[in-house]
Amino acid sequence: MVIVKAQPGDTSDSLIRKFSKKVLAEGILQDLRKREFYQKPAEVRKEKAKLLKRRKITRRSY
Numbered sequence: 001m002v003i004v005k006a007q008p009g010d011t012s013d014s015l016i017r018k019f020s021k022k023v024l025a026e027g028i029l030q031d032l033r034k035r036e037f038y039q040k041p042a043e044v045r046k047e048k049a050k051l052l053k054r055r056k057i058t059r060r061s062y
Contacts, residue, residue: 002026 002022004015023029039047 002028 002019004019004022006015
């Protein structure tokens, strides 16, 4: 849950900017996009395996 407290002298624009930065930092939008459509458990496993394989390949190149 994102909470932004108004400090003395903060404008509404600065509060909106602070809020949007916190939302991006916590990854709320990414999570919403990921959960927008249902994924079968098998699809989730396949994606996880694909990600691990990609990470393994990139680590080898270093």
